[in-house]
Amino acid sequence: MLERMNHTMHEENRQGEAYAPFVNDPTAYNKKFYIESYGCQMNFSDSEIVASILNENGFGATRNFEEADLILINTCSIREKAEQTVRKRLSDLRTVKKNNPGALIGVLGCMAERLKAKFLEEEKLVDIVVGPDAYRALPGLIAEAETGQKAVNVLLSREETYADISPVRLDSNGVSGFVSIMRGCNNMCAFCVVPFTRGRERSRDPHSILKECTDLLNNGYKEVTLLGQNVDSYYWVPENIETGKPVNFANLLEMVALIDPSLRVRFSTSHPKDITDDVLYTMAKYENICNYIHLPVQSGSSRVLQLMNRTYTREWYMAKVDRIREIIPDCGISSDIIAGFCTETEEDHQDTLNIMRHSKYDMSYMFFYSERPGTLAARRYKDDVPEEVKKKRLDEIVKLQNALSRESNQHDVGKTFKVLIEGNSKKSDQDWMGRNSQNKVVVFPKENYPLNKGNYVMVKVYDCTGATLLGKIEP
Incomplete structure (x- = not known):
């Protein structure tokens, strides 16, 4: 569908990148899983559902894919480039199979649904293919793949909403x-x-x-x-x-x-x-x-x-x-x-x-x-x-x-906004970054105010770039 994207957003916005989950207590689980997500925020949300299902079935998260028993790539199919990115990532994971032949590699999400069983033929490394409505079937598919069989479930549902599953928050900012x-x-x-x-x-x-x-x-x-x-x-x-x-x-x-x-x-x-x-x-x-x-x-x-x-x-x-x-x-x-x-x-x-x-x-x-x-x-x-x-x-x-x-940003210069602090600015740990109600990123110096991530603060904007409002805390 779509080939190139330009956000015109501040670099601190996290959209469509890969991520790995936080590390669970390694003593609480028998096996380890690693997951990366690509594409829209719905895919990132789905990965949190998958993490919950895996936790319930004896898998703890790891940030190191080389030590994982199960590696999952949650895919996007909305652009050809997105699919190419996934194929390149799977190619990069060849070293895992060489060093740990028992590790399983699975593809989740929209690309899995679009290509279905063809994925197993196209990508020889893949052991498991799971569509967006079949995540509850993952434990059974993993067990099947552990026997050496290729496992696929891409059935779409008219009822599945995963409403009863409490997602595990992956790499969240906590805000x-x-x-x-x-x-x-x-x-x-x-x-x-x-x-x-x-x-x-x-x-x-x-x-x-x-x-x-x-x-x-x-x-x-x-x-x-x-x-x-x-x-x-x-x-x-x-x-x-x-x-x-x-x-x-x-x-x-x-x-x-x-x-x-x-x-x-x-x-x-x-x-x-x-x-x-x-x-x-x-x-x-x-x-x-x-x-x-x-x-x-x-x-x-x-x-x-x-x-x-x-x-x-x-x-x-x-x-x-x-x-x-x-x-x-x-x-x-x-x-x-x-x-x-x-x-x-x-x-x-x-x-x-x-x-x-x-x-x-x-x-x-x-x-x-x-x-x-x-x-x-x-x-x-x-x-x-x-x-x-x-x-x-x-x-x-x-x-x-x-x-x-x-x-648009220039019109905000001189205005004061209620900002929710999300964390440090990427450019300096002496600055906070957060967003106002209009979803604009605001960066401002911490100074000596007793504030923390998750606090609301009133910030007056004194300057801007094309993507970011620059402000100071209103005393």
Whole structure:
């Protein structure tokens, strides 16, 4: 689908990188596992579910893959480059098999679901292939692989939400936690593999969501992000409609906000067609619901949006942005943008630049289009925009977004924000870094104030870069 990405975000943002878990007490477990995750935050959340399942079955975590009995790679399939990264990583792991022939290597997630058993043929090192809905089957698959058999389970489910599993927080900063509220996606966007790799939408029981959020708060966390491919379509119906009421996303958002006013609430991702006034009014009502919405546009051309099957026009999208600004005037808005989708003309490209100017995005994830096997676009359309044209248009999009990001940050100079401290700045342990409600990174000197990670502090912004606000603590 998507080939290149530019965050225009501060370097302290952690998006789509690999990570390994914290180390458990090595004496508490018989075997060790190591896990890396790539792609979206949903994959990172899934890895925490996997870690919990493995803990329950005698596996403790390690940061050193060379000593692991089980190595898992949780994969992304949204871009060709993402799959290439996984293949290279598997190749790098050849030394593990040489030094420890008994070690098992497994591939999880979207790439596993897309390629299924073919993965075992393509990647000779792989012993286990597990799709996103089959993580409960991991213990049995591991036992099967230990006998020398290749183990595969990529069955998709219409019910699985892992609602009863308490995730093990991997490499967390101890301040911000991610909570999955639903799985799958019903939107058949022409460029996207997610409906094929994660299945149909199903919403998680709100009571289990509230319990997980409360547990995070009780363990010292100060912020939760509610995750879903399209959170605004969350809709849970109780088994007995006579004794309970359906819960939509606006209802859920309010329920989480009411857990405790000190617990910040974020969410991602919103589909423009589904975000409602009820959600916006709920955000405006509660101070602890952050004023930030990730609202992917993908293209500014109504003609291209129709080909993409996005189900809205440019005019409709711009009206939605205007409505957000009307109800939440200081709301931060970010987006996803694709350059060079099938048949895109220069006029279509100019429409995208114009909708960016209208929306005044604080930041964007920007890509140029590359065809993904199995998608509607791959079956219906010819990928006919030359690569050099795609790159040129993407470069123009990136330059415009950089200018919009700098302009947005410059408007914040002189303002004071409530900032949640997430930890030290990467550039200096003499500075804190945190985020304001609009999801902007703020860096400021510690000075001699008695503050710690997880504290809220009022910070006045005195300068900025294109990606970061620079401030000082307000006495």
